[in-house]
Amino acid sequence: MTEARMRTVDYNLYYGSFKALTNVTLNIPVNRITAIIGPSGCGKSSLLRSFNRMNELIPGVRTTGEVFLDGENIFSKDVVELRKKVGMVFQRPNPFPKSVYDNVAYGPRIHGIRDKTILAEIVESSLKSAALWDEVKDNLGKSGLALSGGQQQRLCIARALAIEPEVVLMDEPASALDPVATLKIEELMEKLKQKYTIVIVTHNMQQAARVSDFTAFMLTDEQRSGNMIEFGPTTDIFTNPVDSRTEDYISGRFG
Amino acid sequence: MTGKQRLESVVKYVLMFSALMSILIVVMIGIFTFREAIPAFREIGIIKLLTGTVWRPGQGQYGILAMIAGSGLVTLGAVVIGVPLALGCAIFLSEIAPPAVKSIVRPSIELLAGIPSVVYGLFGMVVIVPLVRNIDVPGNTGFGLLSASIVLAVMILPTISSVSEYAIRSVPKRFREGSFAMGATKWETMTKVILPGARSGIMSAIILGLGRALGETIAMIMVIGNSVIIPFASTDNPLSIFLSRARTLTGNIAVEINYATGLHESALFATGVILFILIMLMNSSARMLIGRKKWEKK
Numbered sequence: 001m002t003e004a005r006m007r008t009v010d011y012n013l014y015y016g017s018f019k020a021l022t023n024v025t026l027n028i029p030v031n032r033i034t035a036i037i038g039p040s041g042c043g044k045s046s047l048l049r050s051f052n053r054m055n056e057l058i059p060g061v062r063t064t065g066e067v068f069l070d071g072e073n074i075f076s077k078d079v080v081e082l083r084k085k086v087g088m089v090f091q092r093p094n095p096f097p098k099s100v101y102d103n104v105a106y107g108p109r110i111h112g113i114r115d116k117t118i119l120a121e122i123v124e125s126s127l128k129s130a131a132l133w134d135e136v137k138d139n140l141g142k143s144g145l146a147l148s149g150g151q152q153q154r155l156c157i158a159r160a161l162a163i164e165p166e167v168v169l170m171d172e173p174a175s176a177l178d179p180v181a182t183l184k185i186e187e188l189m190e191k192l193k194q195k196y197t198i199v200i201v202t203h204n205m206q207q208a209a210r211v212s213d214f215t216a217f218m219l220t221d222e223q224r225s226g227n228m229i230e231f232g233p234t235t236d237i238f239t240n241p242v243d244s245r246t247e248d249y250i251s252g253r254f255g
Numbered sequence: 256m257t258g259k260q261r262l263e264s265v266v267k268y269v270l271m272f273s274a275l276m277s278i279l280i281v282v283m284i285g286i287f288t289f290r291e292a293i294p295a296f297r298e299i300g301i302i303k304l305l306t307g308t309v310w311r312p313g314q315g316q317y318g319i320l321a322m323i324a325g326s327g328l329v330t331l332g333a334v335v336i337g338v339p340l341a342l343g344c345a346i347f348l349s350e351i352a353p354p355a356v357k358s359i360v361r362p363s364i365e366l367l368a369g370i371p372s373v374v375y376g377l378f379g380m381v382v383i384v385p386l387v388r389n390i391d392v393p394g395n396t397g398f399g400l401l402s403a404s405i406v407l408a409v410m411i412l413p414t415i416s417s418v419s420e421y422a423i424r425s426v427p428k429r430f431r432e433g434s435f436a437m438g439a440t441k442w443e444t445m446t447k448v449i450l451p452g453a454r455s456g457i458m459s460a461i462i463l464g465l466g467r468a469l470g471e472t473i474a475m476i477m478v479i480g481n482s483v484i485i486p487f488a489s490t491d492n493p494l495s496i497f498l499s500r501a502r503t504l505t506g507n508i509a510v511e512i513n514y515a516t517g518l519h520e521s522a523l524f525a526t527g528v529i530l531f532i533l534i535m536l537m538n539s540s541a542r543m544l545i546g547r548k549k550w551e552k553k
Contacts, residue, residue, distance in 0.1 A: 083438035094429035
């Protein structure tokens with residue numbers, strides 16, 4: 001197995017008195033796509049949002065255990081520095097009500113890049129990486145919200161790439177998109193993994209099977225808390241799962 | 256038709272009648288004020304009324320420019336003082352304050368909206384005016400534009416603050432998340448994403464506040480000094496214009512209408528019509544801004 005970019009060790013997450021994740025230990029391999037699958041409410045989004053500490057925006061959140069990025073505990077890191085290295089793409093495309101250009105330049109700008117030529121280069125290369133450049137290059141001043149849903153999501157990917165993260169977290173990035181736009185996002189992920197480590201949460205098992213290299217299967221226990229059931233290469237999980245619960249889920253017996 | 260259906264349709268017509276009544280009342284007020292103002296518009300002329308610098312009803316001179324300047328300057332002053340304050344309140348309430356603090360601050364701000372304006376006037380006379388009097392400038396009595404602006408700023412604060420807070424809170428959560436996920440701080444998210452996103456709502460809040468400021472009467476009469484003069488700066492510093500006494504359009508009507516007759520009375524009505532149109536324009540433009548949400552436009 002390849003080296004781990006991110007790692008959780010005995011990680012527990014609480015929303016107030018509710019324990020949403022129990023003892024999650026998971027390795028996220030470098031430059032691979034890792035899919036987190038499981039039925040609704042199993043804590044897969046909560047886990048994903050732990051990697052860039054987005055859960056901390058919710059009042060009453062508490063964690064125990066550890067999460068590492070490149071061997072460094074993310075809870076002892078400055079959260080701004082962490083989020084520069086761990087970007088995120090959300091379920092519903094959320095470009096800012098700004099132009100395409102300003103959306104992509106947002107990250108570099110807040111992290112101190114003022115030089116116009118450098119910004120323009122970053123915007124162009126990020127849009128190219130997100131396979132959106134050809135569609136918007138003549139209209140960078142257009143509002144990000146005027147794009148189609150699929151384009152908006154690629155704009156959000158470009159926005160995340162603009163600060164050169166190491167990891168890109170994707171929370172059901174295609175669930176609000178039509179099949180054609182979904183396919184484009186999947187092809188894009190395939191290209192992005194050469195440079196980035198990708199973690200994707202998805203409801204769609206075909207999608208997980210198609211795009212991911214590794215798959216983590218989660219399930220809730222009797223206390224409705226999310227547990228990591230099985231993790232391994234996607235082909236193994238889908239063709240030869242170790243745990244019977246994984247097999248039941250994969251074969252569509254529940255969830 | 257069953258009894259139930261009949262009741263439904265009766266209720267429908269009663270409610271429709273109430274709605275129509277309110278429209279009718281606005282139209283009636285417009286028509287009757289305008290009718291009384293016709294002689295003034297005809298004999299003085301709208302241009303002369305608006306641009307005339309002398310208001311001497313006894314000698315047939317009816318220029319309301321001094322009052323326009325008074326109303327304009329006091330409103331400007333109120334906006335300069337009140338808008339930052341109100342926006343501060345709105346941002347604090349929507350983004351920073353913990354629920355316990357919010358539950359104290361928000362009702363207190365709303366309470367400000369319920370205080371009768373004559374009480375604001377009293378407060379202005381016993382607190383603000385004596386304070387302003389301490390500014391050492393010849394002829395400064397404390398009564399004037401500055402005192403009036405301060406009082407007015409407090410009066411428009413609840414309107415601007417509550418409408419702005421609503422605008423800020425209605426910026427979708429996903430923009431915030433998007434910004435935080437980029438490593439932006441709370442402050443950067445506020446100034447670069449949320450406030451620009453709420454801009455049209457905040458603009459309409461300010462315009463609503465302006466409309467309220469322009470219409471305020473009794474509190475202004477009590478602190479502004481009521482001299483019919485075009486406000487002037489009494490020192491080299493142009494800001495000393497705010498220590499000048501003045502009179503507002505509304506104050507002019509309220510002070511003089513009891514003894515005005517003939518053309519004088521009509522000129523006061525004409526002032527009313529101008530105010531009416533101005534405030535109506537402001538409110539409807541504010542409404543238009545509120546109705547337009549950028550992120551919902553496809």
